[in-house]
Amino acid sequence: MKQVLTLVCKINPTSEQVxxxxxxLKAFADAxxxxxxxxxxxxxxxxxxxxxxxxxxxxxxxxxxxxxxxACARVGANRKTAKQKNKxxxxxxxxxxxxxxRIFAFREKDWTISLTLTExxxxxxxxxxxxxxxxxxxxxxxxxxxxxxxxxxxxxxxxIKDEVPEPFKPSHVxxxxxxxxxxxxxxxxxxWDGKQITEIRDRYAKVRTSLQKKATKGTRSTRRRTRQILxxxxxxxxxxxxxxxxxxSYRIIQQAQSTSAIVAIENLTGIRERTNQxxxxxxxxxxxxxxxFYQLRSFLEYKGIKEGVEVIAVPxxxxxxxxxxxxxxxxxxxxxxxxxxxxxxxxxxxxxxxxISSIGASVSRLRGSGYLCCTLSTDISGLLKAxxxxxxxxxx
Numbered sequence: 176m177k178q179v180l181t182l183v184c185k186i187n188p189t190s191e192q193v194x195x196x197x198x199x200l201k202a203f204a205d206a207x208x209x210x211x212x213x214x215x216x217x218x219x220x221x222x223x224x225x226x227x228x229x230x231x232x233x234x235x236x237x238x239x240x241x242x243x244x245x246a247c248a249r250v251g252a253n254r255k256t257a258k259q260k261n262k263x264x265x266x267x268x269x270x271x272x273x274x275x276x277r278i279f280a281f282r283e284k285d286w287t288i289s290l291t292l293t294e295x296x297x298x299x300x301x302x303x304x305x306x307x308x309x310x311x312x313x314x315x316x317x318x319x320x321x322x323x324x325x326x327x328x329x330x331x332x333x334x335i336k337d338e339v340p341e342p343f344k345p346s347h348v349x350x351x352x353x354x355x356x357x358x359x360x361x362x363x364x365x366x367w368d369g370k371q372i373t374e375i376r377d378r379y380a381k382v383r384t385s386l387q388k389k390a391t392k393g394t395r396s397t398r399r400r401t402r403q404i405l406x407x408x409x410x411x412x413x414x415x416x417x418x419x420x421x422x423x424s425y426r427i428i429q430q431a432q433s434t435s436a437i438v439a440i441e442n443l444t445g446i447r448e449r450t451n452q453x454x455x456x457x458x459x460x461x462x463x464x465x466x467x468f469y470q471l472r473s474f475l476e477y478k479g480i481k482e483g484v485e486v487i488a489v490p491x492x493x494x495x496x497x498x499x500x501x502x503x504x505x506x507x508x509x510x511x512x513x514x515x516x517x518x519x520x521x522x523x524x525x526x527x528x529x530x531i532s533s534i535g536a537s538v539s540r541l542r543g544s545g546y547l548c549c550t551l552s553t554d555i556s557g558l559l560k561a562x563x564x565x566x567x568x569x570x571x
Contacts, residue, residue, distance in 0.1 A: 439535025
């Protein structure tokens with residue numbers, strides 16, 4: 176079994192190459208927009224789109240043969256994704272272009288990449304760290320994306336294939352309860368407090384609000400200085416959250432690997448749409464919408480595949496309201512849970528994590544046809560999932 180990993184590598188083009196990169200990105204985006212406008216919206220096949228507009232893309236935008244093919248594939252892929260979400264493809268921005276083996280190559284001998292741009296083939300120096308060097312050493316990647324990030328720097332996103340072990344035979348399930356106060360709580364009792372990330376988000380939000388007010392008022396030099404500070408601060412909050420989610424997911428997967436366990440997580444798809452319908456103040460809405468639970472889930476998924484740990488998604492319904500010992504609905508008050516039937520009381524998130532573990536055990540058939548019975552299906556990311564428990568089922 177193989178896993179595709181994407182390495183984000185910074186490149187150092189010359190001033191002449193920067194002009195060519197900008198021209199290539201603009202031509203690629205214009206070609207995608209042209210194909211999207213000329214081809215009927217219901218057509219999602221890249222082959223059909225290519226047959227209809229390939230020659231036009233070559234002549235109108237000066238793209239090479241393979242860049243034109245990649246533009247058609249980009250439009251088809253975006254349309255398929257938009258169709259799943261019941262949304263149309265609006266437009267393409269000049270921020271990235273797709274490359275395949277014929278127009279992209281990696282050279283380990285001098286740590287450069289070779290790209291086909293508007294004016295021909297160019298060799299561009301890579302600026303990578305030890306992690307990227309270790310992953311790229313001895314590899315011959317065949318696909319990549321040329322990207323322009325928000326900081327106006329240029330990067331190449333290189334896809335490499337790694338062999339991954341087959342999932343091992345599990346002995347039990349580790350349930351993981353996601354939350355905002357505690358980012359993650361496992362059924363083993365491990366927890367990661369979310370107080371620090373909340374304080375950091377609130378601090379950055381306050382700083383941004385103050386700077387944005389100054390950027391619209393004051394003298395010209397004040398406005399210029401505040402815009403520079405905003406640009407320097409851009410991404411710091413996101414990078415800290417990403418680092419934190421990497422640390423949490425790494426430790427959960429390592430624990431699962433060392434104990435031969437499956438990891439069961441909550442399927443929180445659509446939670447923002449549901450919670451945003453509730454009346455809340457501006458601060459609570461910002462905190463909820465900046466909660467990076469999906470990023471944590473994706474990190475768990477790919478790290479699990481890499482280490483041979485199976486990750487499954489279970490429904491979150493009633494997991495925080497049901498007692499994990501007797502399966503009766505109890506009383507949750509803030510972070511505390513108390514069951515009126517068996518008398519168990521303790522941390523509500525720990526109780527939810529144990530319920531997630533029990534549902535995960537039923538989904539993975541560790542307990543056969545035990546007291547929790549679920550039919551198997553998969554969600555859009557390919558993870559196993561089970562239907563949610565109804566209120567009546569919670570009492571079984």
